[in-house]
Amino acid sequence: MMDSFYSSVRVSTETGQLHELVLPLAYFSPTLSFAKGRLAQLVRAPALQAGGRWFEPSIAHHLLTPWKFRGFSFKPNPALDLQERALYFDIRYEPTTPCDRLRNRYTLEHARHRHPDWGPEKLLDWLAPRHPHITQWPATSTVGDLLQRQGLVLTRRRRRSHQHPGAVPPHTQKPNDLWTADFKGQFNTGNGQWCFPLTIADQHSRFLLTCRSLPDVKTHSAFPVFERTFQLFGLPNAIRTDNGIPFASCSIHGLSRLNVWWMRLGIQHQRIRPASPQENGAHERMHKTLKAATCRPPKHTPNAQQRAFNDFRQLYNHERPHQALHGKTPSQCYQTSTRPFPKKLPPLEYPGHFLIKRVTEAGTIRLKDKLLFLANPLKFLHVGLEETDDGIWAIHFANVLLAKIDERDMILRE
Secondary structure (H helix, E strand, C coil), X not given: CCXXXXXXXXXXXXXXXXXXXXXXXXXXXXXXXXCCCHHHHHCXXXXXXXXXXXXXXXXXXXXXXXXXXXXXXXXXXXXXXXXXXXXXXXXXXXXXXXXXXXXHHCCHHHHHHHCCCCCHHHHHHHHXXXXXXXXXXXXXXXXXXXXXXXXXXXXXXXCCCCCCCCCCCCCCCCCCCCEEEEECCCEECCCCCEEEEEEEEECCCCCEEEEEXXXXXXXXXXHHHXXXXXXXXXXXXXXXXXXXXXXXXXXXXXXXXXXXXXHHCCCEEEECCCCCHHHHHHHHHHHHHHHHHHCCCCCCCHHHHHHHHHHHHHHHHHCCCCHHHCCCCHHHHCCCCCCCCCCCCCCCCCCCCCEEEECCCCCEEEECCEEEECCHHHCCCEEEEEEEECCEEEEEECCEEEEEEECCCCCEEC
16 A cells, blocks of 8 residues: 555557656645646646546646756655655656656756756856757756755855955055055067066056066065065065955955965055956056057067166166156156065064964964964964954054954954
């Protein structure tokens, strides 16, 4: 006798073959909108609940084919000798014709196994031309839920979202109050080598401090350029960049090896908002002039391209009048910084009431017997924790507030 949680239905396909279907009784509830389609009205018929109802071939076609992509997981009555198949809509039946076997082959589960890196939308686009007789397909979100329910979706660890601190207006009163830095768009030289021009300029005087051709945008390439610029011109009060590497990262407060070094030197790092190059407009306008003068067309080798950058820098700083400077040249308005570049980084110092923690090689600290990840660029450095409220700690690095943490949930909040 069939289990009381299930009911059987016999249907016929357009080929005349008979199939016995096993459906949960919940599917026959008049309050349940079954697939929100035509089948929702069919399963509410009183004759269907008793079992043994014969459908017309066209109705059976719509039942067996398009709606097998929807449904919920259940096990059919073990008393029935039906093959266990992961057919969506979870209708278990034994295929008896080549046409039915072909339909089984192109179910969503089979398509996902064949293309495990495809998402729901791409799977539907791939199946649609292979089943032109199916006019209605499940929604993308439904397919995603079904794939996840079947264990075919790898759950990814949710990344902690970080808030952007916001960009202050680039207001300056004297040279070296604010420097701007950016990579001009990369291009190939004549011999096919990549060129990534790194430019550093003084916002107040528009003086182009550096224009260096680099093979990539990695930290180990940019670090010596900034070090040499600091040695020649001293230290600025702040440096303004975008949010790309090597200036920032996805770590807490956008920390990277480069801006951690700047913070230790007492330089404030100002990041413009994402997708807002107008907040560094003077630097972007200089890039337009640089591109027109040196990169159209590119030189044959990186060395030749660097010579072109050096010639442009000489012309831009000492001969070209600047409208924002009322016709003066940048060299007439710039003077080197009064803050020299130190030979040795100064030690990190915090007020006496701070709780000092040393960041491990893995970028973590321990607070109240809990391991807390901060950022890899801080490894082997010290951070200061200040209890601002009961159980609320403010995490400082140098003179920068990185985040706050609540002992009750141990979640970093920027």
